[in-house]
Amino acid sequence: MAVAQFVVNGLLVGALFAAVAVGFALIWGVVDIINLAHGEMVMLGGYTAYWLLSLVTGNAEGSVLLFLATIPVVIAILFVVGYGLQRTLVSRVIGTDIFLTLLVTFGISIAIQQLAIQAWTANPRSIQVAFTDPSLSVAGLVIPKMKLVGFVGAIVLTAVLYLFLQRTRTGRAIRAVSQNPEAAELVGIDVEHTRAVTFGISSAVAGGAGAFIATILNIQPQMGLVYTLKSFVIVVFGGVGSIPGALTGGMLLGTVEELTAGLVSSQWTLAVSFTLLIVLLVVKPQGLFGTEAQE
């Protein structure tokens, strides 16, 4: 039964990993950049929710509805951050050497990291969401309500992103730029603007996921790199540009981590994820779901 419990925990947390990874894959697919500062967007999203809640209630505690009310604000703020980063810095290296694009985002990542330490100290923080009855019990399995809320939130974020890309005019423009920037420009799409919007949306989704992560796990300024790498694992597993692939990959990674933590020791979870990353890259660099990684 313990194993089933670990799997359930893993699936619940894994959906959040997937939501983070979907944004990461979006930038990779559309702008052709590995955004090493993606994890920092998760961190900033978590802190934004934390401070918004503190602003309203005095401490970072509140009811579920109050917490959920902060999510749209987090998304809006992180969108602006992402849009600005692309417009001011990242756009200048698009089309140059891959190494330079990696370095720019890495530079952004470490700068944001230390600014966050300066602003908020390195102590881990978390948002406390109050419930009268903290967990559900289904067939002997314990399901913490907040994890369930986070799970649903992650699925909603991913679904909204999917619908946005499929149904709206901006979404179609993003997909057009992803397929062929020159042709997109020819039919009158503002490529620079579309790329910046993509960056903004990706950061917004990561930030939204970060807010949920702040309620379930905890947030601290140096958490970012781990989430960037987890996203990479998930995207490599699921294939770039495949949202179902990312969801599966995220939940699988969550399950593997929870099983490692439960059956071996929680100290080994990161070592296992990073080793999994290397193994996956070697065995299946094109992903299990995507046909071609460079789409």
Place this chain on the structure above:
Amino acid sequence: MSTESDGGMLRSVVSPERIDRLFDLCGAHSWKLILVSAVLGALPPIFGLREGYMMTVVSEMFLFAILALSWDIVGGQTGYPSFGNMAFFGIGAYTGAILLKNFAVSFPLAVAAAAVVATVFAAFIGLIVLRLRGHYFAIATLGVLLASQQISRNLTITGGASGKILFDVPPGIVFYYFFLGVLVVEIVVVYYLSNTRFGFILNAIRDDEGKATAMGFNTTYYKTAAWMLAALFTGLAGGAYGMFNTFINPQTAYNGAWNVELIAMALMGGTGTVAGPVIGAFGLHTLIEYVETAFVGWQLVILGGAVIVTVIGFPKGVVGTLREYASEMDYYERGGMAATDGDNPEVTGDE
């Protein structure tokens, strides 16, 4: 764009011919230049600099030059930008520390063993990651670094998260000459190799690996050899660093900030050159030392900013930018694009 304004500023100070002549001069007397620099580097302790803060700073400068130059063998010369070179350093540091502390092996032997272990590890990891390219290679190497850090944190022989404190280490002067010696040997090796068939093949792999393979070179062999060479020097430096610092833990042995710093040093000095990473290491380390004392807690912000500015402003680094500037003369003398090395001049442009 920005390169033009740099050129304009440069032009008022020194003309392209001068720089061109300087490059010719350095090229013609390169071996003498290396010898003179080595002697100059060996002088300070003789004139009284034997311990204290300055001694540590200069030793670390040599250390970083070793790391940056090692990174450049694979990152700059071969075109495989690794984000995990500190893995070799950490493995070297742990090998040295464990041998010294748990098995009472002498300093020279422990350091040599550290280099061997790092090189063997590189051969093994290279087989896996050198098959990847671009984004995948960069992230895989970062994964290797983090996985080794996590594993070192969890084993008992490495002292776990609290690390190892080392006693009975040689005095600082030994490390000064050790790092200087390794650096000089590495400069000689890399400079020698860059003018051999081996070096040319590495550059060919960087420029177009498909073509290099088509020309009949076993690129895997050359890539792995370069990768192991980089690990050898990084492991040597790492092995000695543990004892130099008298303490290692997962954070210091696989230092994430250093991992960025050594890439930034190679980049700022000029990747793919021998002098570039060394100049970059000396320059950036001086700056970092200053920042660390003057603005505690802001190092990474400044480092990140410096990296961004370098990448956007002059991605060829000091040596690369100067060389481009100097080759302007060839451009005017011979005319046309034939004189330039065929690089896209708009590489810093916005699209």
